[in-house]
Amino acid sequence: MQIRPFFAFVFSIFFLLTSFPVAAQSSLESSVENYFESIQSSPHALSVFLRSMPKGGDLHNHASGATYAENLIRYAKNDDLCINRQTYAVFADAQCTASDRLDTVVTDPALYDAVIDAWSMRHFVAGKESGHDHFFATFGKFGVITGKHSGEMLAEISQRAAMQNELYVELMVTADNNESGKLGKRIGWDPDFSAMRDKLLAADFQNIIQSISKRLNDDEAQKSSLLACQSTHPKAGCGLKVRYLYQVLREQPPEMVFAQLLAGFEAASKDPRVVGINMVQPEDGVISMRDYALHMQMVQFLHNIYPNVRVSLHAGELNDQLVPPEGLKFHITDAVEVAGANRIGHGVDIAQETKAYSLLKEMADKGVMVEINLSSNEGILGIQGKEHPLPLYLRYGVPVALSTDDEGVSRSNLTTEYVKAVTTYHLSYPTLKNMVRNSIAYAFVPGENLWTDRDYRQPVSVCAKDSLGSDKPSSACRVFLDANEKASLQWELEKRFVAFERRFKN
Helix, strand or coil: CCHHHHHHHHHHHHHHHCCCCCCCCCHHHHHHHHHHHHCCCCHHHHHHHHHHCCCCEEEEEEHHHCCCHHHHHHHCCCCCCEECCCCCCEECCCCCCHHHEHHHHHHCHHHHHHHHHHCCCCCCCCCCCCHHHHHHHHHHHHHHHHCCCHHHHHHHHHHHHHHCCCCEEEEEECCCCCHHHHHHHHHCCCCCHHHHHHHHHHCCHHHHHHHHHHHHHHHHHHHHHHCCCCCCCCCCCCCCEEEEEEEEECCCCHHHHHHHHHHHHHHHHHCCCEEEEEEECCCCCHHHHHCHHHHHHHHHHHHHHCCCCEEEEEECCCCCCCCCHHHHCCHHHHHHHCCCCCEEEECCCHHHCCCHHHHHHHHHHHCCEEEECHHHHHHHHCCCHHHCCHHHHHHCCCCEEECCECHHHHCCCHHHHHHHHHHHHCCCHHHHHHHHHHHHHCCCCCCCCCECCCCCCCECHHHCCCCCCCCCCCHHHHHHHHHCHHHHHHHHHHHHHHHHHHCCCC
16 A cells, blocks of 8 residues: 555544544533634634644654754853854864864854754755755754753753643663773673673673763752752752653664663662663664664563663654555564564554554554654655544544654754644644643653543543642542652642633633
8 A cells, every 4th residue: 555645545534533522521622612613714823723732742852952052052162162064063072173173163153053953943944965864963953062062951941841741751861971881892792682781781891880870960960050940949840850861872782782771771770860771863764773673672672670660762763765565564573562662663564564453452452552753754755734643543543642852953843743733734732732742651650540441521530529730639640640750740640630621611
């Protein structure tokens, strides 16, 4: 089956389905839905509405790509760095001339604009360089900066998220600067996973795990200072809950990938702020494609040893321009069935999977959520509109949530993602609300769920008689919320929805 006609058919069916509100809609929701429908042809009104709407969490956010280029230049002003005026890559060299110093960029408007364009998708037009290649090349250009300014980046990301009315973010970070991978390289590859793990743990591995916690401590302390979180006038972002996914660089040899995975699972077992792992770098890369099945087996092995550690995986961030047809047949399947992923990111090539229909049903049944990244899918893969599988996932009941991916590189934010989703797919307000709720329900924050069903109609029994989001829940409900971090976040989200929806009361 060809992908474009297939998606076009699903899109037409999906449009009909999302034209009607879901059952059990409250009168307050109905008022909001009526207003929401009335502003569909007004981009500015729609943007204001969606910016004000509670958006729960951002579950697919790379810290290294979330910072805007202008801020990276500002962070590095005292770093004595140089810039290549042809490639716009930053590097350290004590011998570089004064005119090639990075701090001179702000005095040259043409160079300043060129650097921002090179470090992001701003003004990008595909030609000799594809969107895919331009996007992934940006990280190598400014990587020297991000490695030194993670605390400032955390403050920026937190403040922007709070301004988008988010209450939770999971950031992908390489918090040990790949020291675990370097240790794996020194030890060498052993195809016996158990033996490989033993060798790593017998080495200086726990010091690396401790360094991850220290890095997070330092970053959070700097964020607190920059945002004046301990003052009487804290800035936006102080109240945002941030948790971390240890990200593994998969375009590396097996011994390095395995060591990083082990570091992620170990860190998540020891530091409650590290709530899971993910694997990054281009899925179509030479090593990523060659070793994909091996990587899934590594995750499966470690997931069995550390069953409480959650797993999200980039899977299906591919198209037929990047890899041969056979490369599109199994990545999502292996992520779900071999690695046991709790969530996947992107999932763009789902229609090309060998058993697409049964896989969609399996994901719906298991509750494997898909992190949808519309802007980056358009910029990197050229996938948008009817060619994107978002309607397909919704049609089959697969849980989805919108996320930013690399908002600094894409020049986006979570509100932009919602605007794009609404204007492209004509989503109803109840559909949006469920997607927002998904972003907390499927977050890796610990604790029980506030809801007993996936449609968010029935709260747990101890809170069933309470007004959702109330400042004064019953004593039994309060005990439950205090004991369950996830449910507490969900309660806060409902509180924000109530406040938001009351603005539109007739």
